[in-house]
Amino acid sequence: MNILETTIKAQELFSGFELCRLQEQEAQVLADRLRSRKITIAVIGQFKRGKTTLINSILGSKLLPVGIVPITAAITRIEHAADAAQTAAGTTDGAQTGATATVFFTNGLSEQVPVSDLHEYISEQENHDNERGVAEVELLTDAEFLKGGLTLVDTPGVGSVHEQNSKSAMDFARESDGVIFMLSVDSPLNQIEVDFLRKVRRFAGKFYFAVNKIDRVDEDELEEYLEYCRSLIVGIMELDDEEAKALRLLPISARKGTGVGELTELIREDLLTRGTEIMERSVGLKLLEILNNTRSQISSYREVLKMAPNVFNRRFKEMSLLLHDQREQIDSLEEGTYLRARLNEEKALLTRKVRELFGIEYYYYVDREDAAELMDRDEFAAELTAVYDELESTINSIFMYKEENAYAVARRIEDLNILIHDMRKLTRQIERELAVK
Ligand SMILES: Nc1nc2c(ncn2[C@@H]2O[C@H](COP(=O)(O)OP(=O)(O)OP(=O)(O)O)[C@@H](O)[C@H]2O)c(=O)[nH]1
Ligand SMILES: [Mg+2]
Numbered sequence: 001m002n003i004l005e006t007t008i009k010a011q012e013l014f015s016g017f018e019l020c021r022l023q024e025q026e027a028q029v030l031a032d033r034l035r036s037r038k039i040t041i042a043v044i045g046q047f048k049r050g051k052t053t054l055i056n057s058i059l060g061s062k063l064l065p066v067g068i069v070p071i072t073a074a075i076t077r078i079e080h081a082a083d084a085a086q087t088a089a090g091t092t093d094g095a096q097t098g099a100t101a102t103v104f105f106t107n108g109l110s111e112q113v114p115v116s117d118l119h120e121y122i123s124e125q126e127n128h129d130n131e132r133g134v135a136e137v138e139l140l141t142d143a144e145f146l147k148g149g150l151t152l153v154d155t156p157g158v159g160s161v162h163e164q165n166s167k168s169a170m171d172f173a174r175e176s177d178g179v180i181f182m183l184s185v186d187s188p189l190n191q192i193e194v195d196f197l198r199k200v201r202r203f204a205g206k207f208y209f210a211v212n213k214i215d216r217v218d219e220d221e222l223e224e225y226l227e228y229c230r231s232l233i234v235g236i237m238e239l240d241d242e243e244a245k246a247l248r249l250l251p252i253s254a255r256k257g258t259g260v261g262e263l264t265e266l267i268r269e270d271l272l273t274r275g276t277e278i279m280e281r282s283v284g285l286k287l288l289e290i291l292n293n294t295r296s297q298i299s300s301y302r303e304v305l306k307m308a309p310n311v312f313n314r315r316f317k318e319m320s321l322l323l324h325d326q327r328e329q330i331d332s333l334e335e336g337t338y339l340r341a342r343l344n345e346e347k348a349l350l351t352r353k354v355r356e357l358f359g360i361e362y363y364y365y366v367d368r369e370d371a372a373e374l375m376d377r378d379e380f381a382a383e384l385t386a387v388y389d390e391l392e393s394t395i396n397s398i399f400m401y402k403e404e405n406a407y408a409v410a411r412r413i414e415d416l417n418i419l420i421h422d423m424r425k426l427t428r429q430i431e432r433e434l435a436v437k
Helices: 003-015 018-036 051-059 081-087 161-165 169-175 191-200 219-236 241-246 260-306 309-332 339-358 368-372 377-403 406-434
Strands: 039-045 076-080 100-105 110-113 134-141 150-154 178-184 206-212 249-251
Touching (some): 003 260, 018 260, 039 191, 039 260, 051 206, 076 081, 178 191, 191 219, 206 260, 260 406
């Protein structure tokens, strides 16, 4: 069975359980990613290593702000305008004539901004502590390198104080297929970088190690630095002899452009010759994580079924009261409120409450594209009511199971045991397929 088949299998498995709705969607997204063959590569590393400078150099234009102090405070995804137009028709008017940018905010809204104004949203100095609430920026350009479905991502420096303000580099590494990990000759590998690499190696299908600022050292110093990095990376990534031999460190000067061509050439070549393999590894690793998390979530659901009736009844009542109160508020919302954002906030509140009362991770899918659209009050009321109804019916279904005879509860627990067993089986299959150590 290949990774796509396993992903579809997982999706089918999740679809049989109302509690696994989110996982079903995630598996669907992963399967779509594999089918679309669109690949995401994130540039990651500690602050000031020159990540943004490298991206500008690759794009052949100073589109993104760089600086001597920690700068990048928001994730920026960069895609080829024509590729993006294929998947999201209508959002790229005028893109062919240059670059266009869209800022997505944490409340779910978004705004098109001139590329020349991007620094107001991305740079820490102008968007201090992310007071503008930027979640992510999308930049569409006509850079040749991105053609054919490659998304390049700039991230805030690992370990910088600004990392916490937006989605962290680690979160983003989870969503990427490949990582360009940036080191620079002016400072040795530190503990933050080591810890980060140890964790992130479980998520990305492919790593490129770039050693930046080589214009600052002579050849001997560079050799020494590369040797030092090489032995450290072999250890951190737990590479076997063969992998260690294949490990390439790419010396570059992002500022001068030295070595940048070699790096992009290597990536292009990889995507051409082993793009599918990289995607499968990336998707397989992500599916493994979903399966592992879901197993623990299902186990907590099983615990709810086993909860003492008086404790469960008390919490059930509290949840029902909360839902009742929230419903009462729908009509009192002022006209002109950002209703989309309000809807997202409400979902976040419910997620928190369910976790607190029942120890269950009950997620809602927040659709970014939808979030950008305006919403009228009737539509808002209908959607919110649907959200409440659905949660209520899930909670009620647990309630009913608990109310039923011991036999029904035992049956339900048995179903969950089977689900857990099937997930274990899929997990082992993927581990075999990817030869995960
Ligand atoms: N000498 C030299 N300086 C460089 C090179 N690349 C980047 N720099 C400088 O290093 C500093 C940091 O560059 P950025 O590209 O902002 O670094 P970053 O990794 O994106 O930093 P954060 O976004 O804050 O994490 C800037 O002053 C750059 O001009 C290089 O190849 N050589
Ligand atoms: Mg930067």
